[in-house]
Amino acid sequence: MxxxxxxxxxxxxxxxxxxxxxxxxxxxxxxxxxxxxxxxxxxxxxxxxxxxxxxxxxxGKHQQTRLGAALNGAMGGNLEFPEQKKIIFDWIEAGKDVDEFNDKVAPIFNESCVMCHSEASGMGLPPLTNYEEVLKLTEMDTxxxxxxxxxxxxxxxxxxxxxxxxxxxxxxxxxxxxxxxxxxxxxxxxxxxxxxxxxxxxxxxxxxxxxxxxxxxxxxxxxxxxxxxxxxxxxxxxxxxxxxxx
Ligand code: HEC
CATH class of the missing domain: 1.20.120 (Four Helix Bundle (Hemerythrin (Met), subunit A))
Structure with a gap:
């Protein structure tokens, strides 16, 4: 043995x-x-x-972009009309076209968001004043x-x-x-x-x-x-x- x-x-x-x-x-x-x-x-x-x-x-969180999460949460309350949320989500879903952004989405942000979300506000929040800035908040998390x-x-x-x-x-x-x-x-x-x-x-x-x-x-x-x-x-x-x- x-x-x-x-x-x-x-x-x-x-x-x-x-x-x-x-x-x-x-x-x-x-x-x-x-x-x-x-x-x-x-x-x-x-x-x-x-x-x-x-x-x-x-x-990842497929349905979740930082912008979407914020709009579904506390930030939704800053919109003038609740339907505007759908306009923004549809724009993300459809591929984030730049012309559509300038036509439909930018006016919403300018109206309801940029007073806080811009360099000028001095609040240190992610800015929403142009296409590139918004794009950063709409990347899908995979x-x-x-x-x-x-x-x-x-x-x-x-x-x-x-x-x-x-x-x-x-x-x-x-x-x-x-x-x-x-x-x-x-x-x-x-x-x-x-x-x-x-x-x-x-x-x-x-x-x-x-x-x-x-x-x-x-x-x-x-x-x-x-x-x-x-x-x-x-x-x-x-x-x-x-x-x-x-
Ligand atoms: C009165 C000021 C104010 C307005 C108006 C406002 N926000 Fe905000 N936003 C904040 C503050 C403060 C925070 C950070 C605290 C929090 O998340 O609740 C924030 C956080 C966010 C975030 C999260 C950023 C991250 O780090 O992920 C997003 C996205 C956002 N806001 C989008 C929007 C959008 C879109 C609008 C317009 C519909 C809007 N906000 C309007 C003050 C504002």
Whole structure:
């Protein structure tokens, strides 16, 4: 029967090296979570990170432009007639033609909005005095671009695969039922792949934001277990039984 290496076969220097690596990687993971929180929380207008924030990050808010959101909210009350809202929305929907803007939309803004929304007002609000300024507030929010997802995907796959590989190499020196070990080393990789693929799927099917969150959490849990169990067994665990084959 072949003999497989366990923590008890490692030197103290090897264990110190492993411990330092696991601590650095574990802290790195916590900072990564912090970064995830700060860069995504509040996208839905509410403090804290939610599945809705994740959905908006990848799928965007298709019906939502900053101008539309404002008109559907408090700014609608500044219009002279409620029908003017439809004129503005129709103009956005029809492709934001510049002549139509000057004909129909600009007069509304000049009448009801520019007294506050202009440089001259000194209120520091986004100005609505010409076509270009208004255009900036009417871009459809379609979430992260494919280009940026591809960039983050390749960085994630290369970087995280390395981390998971080395953490997994250390973890397989633990003693535990063999099926538990086989499954635990595979889960973070599977979860990472699922997470990354579900970013793209969420761009098309916003409901997949749940899969992004669940697979991300699953990866974190399996990864955390590997680090903690390795640290524990490396220093504190005294095997009582004959080691099982690996
Ligand atoms: C009496 C001054 C006033 C008038 C008139 C006014 N606004 Fe505003 N507007 C504000 C203030 C103050 C805010 C920022 C606070 C808020 O969002 O409620 C704001 C915010 C906005 C925003 C959000 C900007 C962002 O950062 O996303 C938009 C868009 C907007 N207004 C459009 C309009 C339109 C269109 C009209 C005309 C129908 C209009 N406003 C009329 C004062 C005004």
């Amino acid at each position: 072949p003999k497989y290496k366990r923590f008890r076969d490692t030197s103290v220097s090897e264990r110190i090296l492993d411990t330092m690596f696991l601590i650095a990687i574990g802290l790195g993971y916590l900072f990564a979570m912090g970064h995830l929180y700060f860069s995504n929380q509040g996208r839905d207008g509410e403090a804290g990170l939610s599945v809705e924030d994740v959905r908006i990050a990848y799928y 979430g992260a671009s494919i280009q940026s997802l591809v960039r983050v995907s390749h960085i994630h796959l290369f970087g995280i695969a390395f981390i998971l590989f080395f953490v997994g190499r250390i973890f397989i020196l633990c003693e535990m039922p063999i099926m538990v070990k086989r499954i635990t080393v595979a889960i973070p990789f599977i979860a990472m792949l699922l997470d990354i693929f579900s970013w793209y799927i969420t761009k098309v099917f916003p409901g997949f934001a749940y899969v992004v969150v669940i697979s991300g959490a699953l990866m974190g849990i399996a990864f955390g277990i590997q680090i903690l169990v390795s640290l524990y067994q490396m220093w504190f665990y005294k095997p009582k039984t004959v080691p099982i084959e690996m």
